Amino acid sequence: MPDLAYFAFLVADGALAGSIYALVALAFVVVYKASRMLNFAVGEWTMLGARTAAAASHTFGLGLGGAVAVGCAGVVALALVFNRIVLRPLLQSSLLSLIMLTLGVGILLRGAATVVFAGIPGRIASPFPLDPLVVGGVPLSVDKIVAAAIATACIAALSWFFHGSRTGLALRAVASDQQVALAVGIDLHRHYAITWALVGVLSVLAGTLWSFVSGGGFGIELLGFKVFPIVILGGLDSLPGTIIGAFAVGILESLVAGYVDPIVGGGFSHVASYLVLIATLFVRPWGLFGRPDVERV
Amino acid sequence: MLEVEDLHVSYGRIRAVQGVSLSVPEAAVVALIGANGAGKSTLLRAISGIVRPRRGAVRFRGENLVGLPVHQIVRRRVIHVPEGRGMLARMTVLENLRIGGFARRDGPSTAAGLERVFALFPVLEHRAGQLAGTLSGGEQQMLAIGRAMMAGPRLLMLDEPSLGLAPLVVREIFRIIPRLTAEGTAVLLVEQNARMALQCAAHAYVLQTGQVVLSGRGADLLATPEIQRAYLGTGEAS
Numbered sequence: 001m002p003d004l005a006y007f008a009f010l011v012a013d014g015a016l017a018g019s020i021y022a023l024v025a026l027a028f029v030v031v032y033k034a035s036r037m038l039n040f041a042v043g044e045w046t047m048l049g050a051r052t053a054a055a056a057s058h059t060f061g062l063g064l065g066g067a068v069a070v071g072c073a074g075v076v077a078l079a080l081v082f083n084r085i086v087l088r089p090l091l092q093s094s095l096l097s098l099i100m101l102t103l104g105v106g107i108l109l110r111g112a113a114t115v116v117f118a119g120i121p122g123r124i125a126s127p128f129p130l131d132p133l134v135v136g137g138v139p140l141s142v143d144k145i146v147a148a149a150i151a152t153a154c155i156a157a158l159s160w161f162f163h164g165s166r167t168g169l170a171l172r173a174v175a176s177d178q179q180v181a182l183a184v185g186i187d188l189h190r191h192y193a194i195t196w197a198l199v200g201v202l203s204v205l206a207g208t209l210w211s212f213v214s215g216g217g218f219g220i221e222l223l224g225f226k227v228f229p230i231v232i233l234g235g236l237d238s239l240p241g242t243i244i245g246a247f248a249v250g251i252l253e254s255l256v257a258g259y260v261d262p263i264v265g266g267g268f269s270h271v272a273s274y275l276v277l278i279a280t281l282f283v284r285p286w287g288l289f290g291r292p293d294v295e296r297v
Numbered sequence: 298m299l300e301v302e303d304l305h306v307s308y309g310r311i312r313a314v315q316g317v318s319l320s321v322p323e324a325a326v327v328a329l330i331g332a333n334g335a336g337k338s339t340l341l342r343a344i345s346g347i348v349r350p351r352r353g354a355v356r357f358r359g360e361n362l363v364g365l366p367v368h369q370i371v372r373r374r375v376i377h378v379p380e381g382r383g384m385l386a387r388m389t390v391l392e393n394l395r396i397g398g399f400a401r402r403d404g405p406s407t408a409a410g411l412e413r414v415f416a417l418f419p420v421l422e423h424r425a426g427q428l429a430g431t432l433s434g435g436e437q438q439m440l441a442i443g444r445a446m447m448a449g450p451r452l453l454m455l456d457e458p459s460l461g462l463a464p465l466v467v468r469e470i471f472r473i474i475p476r477l478t479a480e481g482t483a484v485l486l487v488e489q490n491a492r493m494a495l496q497c498a499a500h501a502y503v504l505q506t507g508q509v510v511l512s513g514r515g516a517d518l519l520a521t522p523e524i525q526r527a528y529l530g531t532g533e534a535s
Contacts, residue, residue, distance in 0.1 A: 166399070173385055173396045180383040182347065185371030185400025185448065 009138045010258040011251050016144040018250020019151035020213065023206035024223050025230040025242045026158060027199045033175035033237055034195040035087075037098045041106035043224020045199060048109055049075050050207025050220050051117045057124045064127055068208055076200035083196040088189065110221060123211035147209040154205055155243055158198075162239060167194060175237070229273035233280050235290020244289065249273045298323045298483055299344070299375075299452055304353035306336070306343045313339040315507040316353070321452065326474055326484045328498035328515060330491045330528055336507040337487040338380055341454045344485075345377035346370040357452065371400045376450040380457045380487075382441040386430030390421055393429045393440055397447030407447070414443040417473055435466035442473060452483045459490045471497060491528035495519045503528075 028042045039045075053071030056062055062070060082105070090098060128146055132139040162168040174181045174191050182188060207220055214220070226249060234245025257269035280287060299321040306314040314336040321327045329337050342348045344355050346367040355362040362370050385393050394414060398407050415422040418439040424432060429440060438458055445453055459467040467490065474484055474497050488494035495501055498515035503524065511518065518524050 169392065169396055170399060172388060172392075173399075176385040176387055177383065179347075179379065180385055181396075182367045183345070183371070183377055183379060183383060184396050184444065185368045186396075187366070187368040 005137045006258065007255075008136070009140075010254045012135075012138055012140055013144070014251035014254025015247055016140070016148040016250070017213065017254065018247035019148040019155070020206055020209050021223070021226050021230055021250050022155055022243045022246035023151050023202050023209070025227045025234075025246050026155070026239065027202035027206065028227045029231060029236065029239060029242045030171075030195050030198050030202075032231075034171065034192060035098075036095055038095075038102070039199075040099065040102045040224070041109060042203075042227055043221035044106040044109040044113075045075070045079075045203040046207040046210070046223050047220040048078075048113060048207070049200070049203030049205070050211045051113055051120075051122055053204050053208045054122055054124050054211065055117055055120045058120050064124060064208075067124055068204060071204040071208065072201050075204050076197045079196040079200035079203075080193055083193055087192070087196075106221070106224075124208060126212045128212075141213070143212045147213050150205070151209060154202070159239065167191075171195065225270075226273070229277040229280075231287070232277045233287055235287025238287065238289040241287055241289025245287070249276070252276065298358055299485070300354075300356040301340070301344065302354045302356065304340065304343060304355065305351045306339050306348055307351050308339075308348075313507055314343065314350070317502075317504070317507070317509055319502050319509065319512070321483050321485050322499075324478045324481050324483055325500065326478055326486060326498045326515075328486045328488060328494035328501040329504060330488055330494055330501060331504035332527075333489070334506075335504040337504050338456055339507075340504070341377055341379075341456055341485070341487060344370075344454065345375060347377075368400060371448065374401075374449055374451040375454070376445045376448045376452070377454045378441045378445045378456060378458070380460060382437045384429040384432070384437050384440065387428055389426055390429055390432070390440055391425040393444050394421070394447055397444030399448075401448055410447045410449070414446050417446075417476065418443055435462050435469065438462060438466075438470055442470070446477075450477075450482050452485060453477060454485045454487070456487045457489060458486070459488060459493060467493060491524070492519070495524075 024042060024046050027045065028039055031037055031039045049071060052074045053067045056070035056074070057064070057067035060066075060070065086101070087098070090101065126143050128142045132141050133145065134140075162172060170181070170186045171191055171194065173184065173186060174188060178188060206223070210220055210223055230245040230249050231242055233248060234241030234243070252272055253269040256272040260268050260272070301317060301319045304314055304317045305312065317336070317340060319327070329340065331337050339348065343350045344362070346362065346365055346369070350363055353363070357373060357375055360373075362373070362375070385396065388396070394411060395407060398410055420436055421440060421443055424436065429437065432440060442455070442458070458470050462470070471493055474486070477484055486494055486498060495515040495518050501512065501515045501518050502509050503511040503518070511521070511523070519529075
């Protein structure tokens with residue numbers, strides 16, 4: 001492949017992966033915005049999403065759409081129960097204990113998934129053709145294109161939801177200041193529940209899409225580690241920043257994997273995004289699009 | 298319309314409000330004055346459901362509000378503008394106003410509500426697209442009141458609206474109060490600026506260490522020597 005086409009291939013491939021990263025990162029950011037809680041179990045939730053959809057597909061013989069729908073119903077229900085039974089009583093406790101809790105939940109989900117889904121294939125077979133589509137001399141896998149298209153549509157829907165709907169406006173108010181949200185009559189518990197329902201849906205979508213493109217084998221829960229460089233780079237509390245950060249990290253990983261990994265012997269692409277994370281923390285700790293607090297008093 | 302009966306509120310072992318009773322008639326302005334830490338803000342927080350009283354009742358149009366969650370109380374159009382104004386700093390002025398009407402599903406449309414607020418505070422219309430955090434203190438206070446108006450309040454509780462504002466701006470803010478009552482809204486006003494508060498209040502209560510020590514018509518209290526000495530800085534020096 002000529003140099004330029006190879007570069008274009010790497011960028012496109014990275015962007016396609018980035019679109020799925022964006023879904024996972026959004027699941028992380030909506031929780032952070034609503035409750036300032038860092039959900040370190042976001043990778044495990046994504047894994048759970050993928051496996052629930054896969055289980056629905058294999059045990060009920062459902063097609064892709066049906067499996068995702070059943071998967072969503074299941075994971076959303078679990079997320080709501082988790083929010084109601086575990087998080088709600090802990091609402092007054094320190095953020096640190098909530099964060100520790102998410103680490104525990106991650107381990108629990110990982111362990112429980114191996115037991116509950118024992119013997120059930122972990123992924124849905126991709127319904128899309130295996131031959132890559134060649135666009136301008138750049139070969140792109142159909143799986144990834146479809147996954148990216150779905151991911152992008154979800155991102156667009158989510159952006160509309162946050163900026164165009166009444167509930168979205170309320171969620172942003174909760175994110176901005178809980179006391180004020182209360183004072184204007186927003187039921188916080190209800191909106192935390194909506195947030196966790198969103199996490200459930202995003203987990204199933206991101207997990208299922210990732211299981212198409214990664215070809216299985218790769219532990220989906222590791223996807224959670226991609227989230228940190230993304231949200232630090234984009235700005236923890238910025239939805240557009242998160243999306244841009246996700247694409248940036250996807251493309252960066254792909255370029256590093258294409259150009260640097262062959263030289264240093266592989267694996268450096270996973271490190272590269274963390275180097276970016278550290279650099280961001282030094283230079284612009286609030287991220288590219290997050291804002292340091294603006295307030296005039 | 299609002300009857301507070303023998304209300305007690307504690308924070309742990311600190312008794313912030315100890316047996317306060319007061320009433321706010323329909324479309325009236327009632328002021329609550331007192332020094333820092335007298336329990337004024339706590340009283341408002343108890344009425345709006347943010348803190349739960351240890352004892353006593355808050356009756357609004359005959360219904361006891363104690364124990365209701367905050368959003369349920371807001372739905373009854375008892376609206377609290379907290380001290381410090383509570384801006385959604387990173388949202389626009391317009392979004393702040395829209396969110397004010399959140400609890401209101403019935404009644405006039407958002408557009409009609411916005412029109413009303415902009416008529417009272419034209420500066421907010423000019424700044425509609427600006428982030429609330431970038432407004433000046435006076436503009437933020439106007440936004441806080443405007444946002445409360447979007448909820449169509451029957452009872453509006455203002456906590457220290459004059460705090461940190463220039464006298465001219467304070468007058469601008471207080472100018473609004475008679476307009477609100479003319480539209481049928483009752484106002485419960487907590488103020489350290491006692492003169493301003495007593496001038497516009499039909500009735501006032503003086504709070505001291507969590508108890509009502511004095512009450513009466515605003516104008517009468519203005520003329521009371523103790524009030525002049527303690528809160529107005531006139532009369533003989535203490």
